[in-house]
Amino acid sequence: MDRVIRIGLLGCGTVGAGVVTILDRGADDVTARTGARLQITRVAVRDATKVRDLPLPQEIYTEDAMAVVEADDVDLIIEVMGGRDLAATLMRRALELGKPVVTANKELIAHEGPELAELARTAGVDLAFEAAVAGAIPIIKPLKESLAGDRITRVVGILNGTTNYILTRMTEEGAAYTDVLAEAQALGYAEADPTADVGGHDAAAKAAIIASLAFDTTVHAADVFREGIESVSATDIEVADRLGYVIKLLGIASEVDDRVAVRVHPTFLPKEHPLAGVRESFNAIYVEAEAAGELMFYGRGAGSLPTGSAVVGDVIDVARNLMQTARGPIASDHRAKPLRPIEDLQTQYYVLLAVADEPGVLAEVARTFGDHDVSIAQVWQEGSGDTAQLVLITHRSREGDLRACVESLEASSCVRKVTSVLRVESEVWS
Known part of the structure; x- marks a missing residue:
């Protein structure tokens, strides 16, 4: 040779x-x-x-x-x-x-x-x-080459092994976030400064790359809506399990009506979804395309x-x-597709409230949701002294309306604290 x-x-x-x-x-x-x-x-x-x-x-x-x-x-x-x-x-x-x-x-x-x-x-x-x-997971070539003749509608992924390891331990052992993070650092899964991982920055960068290729447009990391897992509590994990969900940090990119939306955040994901079973530090990417249907890529995401x-x-x-004095396939010429703002997102929400344990509170909370065009699908209340814990799952609602509702709840005299607000992905899989 x-x-x-x-x-x-x-x-x-x-x-x-x-x-x-x-x-x-x-x-x-x-x-x-x-x-x-x-x-x-x-x-x-x-x-x-x-x-x-x-x-x-x-x-x-x-x-x-x-x-x-x-x-x-x-x-x-x-x-x-x-x-x-x-x-x-x-x-x-x-x-x-x-x-x-x-x-x-x-x-x-x-x-x-x-x-x-x-x-x-x-x-x-x-x-x-x-x-x-x-x-090691092959995803760039499939998006650029194997699926070039198809129309991709959505890509959803567990894109960061550190956060998936932390959430797995919290789910399976009931451990607190801070304890599991310390364990992940000791094992070398998390850096001394874990911000890039737990804050969602790493996943957002990967989601931007995926969205650019999947939808033939230009998406930069700064365009990605991002929330990390720092505020996910053991209570959130427990409630998710009780309702038939697991919590995963997901990167979600979709195109609807020629507008592209890209986001990274902790999510209630139905246990029956293929991504729900991805444990430890593994990554997985789930692609939905018009002709090919549903595809999943799974494996080690780092190392x-x-x-x-x-x-x-x-x-x-x-x-x-x-x-051969040649070059390989290249992505399509990028078109400037408009980005869909997070305020226009339509999904379900999980809301955890600490409220005064007294008559009329539930009615006032329900009225606040109704005033902002957010419909409640499930609700239950558990008392604890003079404070009760109120858990609500909404119907599919607009993000901007939900945010306005949360602001009103925070200003309400009967709400001691809006403890958690997380997005729920369920109807999108149908």
Whole structure:
């Protein structure tokens, strides 16, 4: 085999090490699948003097990332360094030089993906990012290629393993959020600063990428309505279980009447739904399409080898294209579809109130809901001294009306506290 495709690797942390390991272990298979030998010739790292337990010569490590991108002995760039500004500069330069890029950088793709894709289109090279969403789970290629002839109507996903692990433990053990978060940090599932995960930022970035591809439009991370799981309580978990639901942090993207809505928030999900059984740190993505019907993709959403596997899959595709002096399928030209504001969302809601335990309170609360055109489907009250807990599930209602109702409840003399408000997904599955 005479042909060698030379790779410049930007970053050699958890994912980068996984990429190196997989390429080394499967070198013969990769060569057979691409028609060329893949060789990592340069690696950009923070500390080039650090000794790494990887099958690479020490002399190829450098702290000059731009030198890797511009090197004559580099044909293809793998970006797994993370971050946004420097990574964007390096990727732009690589594309300008006509070098294809494979990346796992969800933050960058979520914020600047369409712009980078246009650079790649102009240069006639590939920009591949399967690993940017849900680790080893193949979802980018199905959206861009396998389902290109269909019309996708909705994509719903458990897109963050940390939050799914926390909610699983809360559900199965009745543990408090703070206790499970500490456990997740001790096990390495959550960072010391877990905000990106528990606040929904990570899932929102992935949801933006999915929505852009599914609906041929431009959705940035900042366009995604986002709520995290920090306020989900053991009581919420218990009530959900009693009503036949589990609580999951879902990313939901849909298109109705040529308007796109993208949101991430904790959700009451019926136990019979396929996503309800996704436990621990696993991810899953549920796609609804007009012709294909319902599809679900499930697997490890993060980690060195799972994410590395997705990166290497992209590298093989890109290497094949380099051998043929071609480029792979690209997403459709993005159209500027209007975004549907969260205030126009139509769904059901779970509302938990602490109210005065006295006659007439339930009637006043019901009247407040009625005044704001929010219909109550289920309600029950449990007394506790001079304060009662009131649980309500609404019929399908408009988000803006529900928010106005909550404001009125908070101002009511008989309501001590609006404890929880969560969205309920049930009718949308029919």
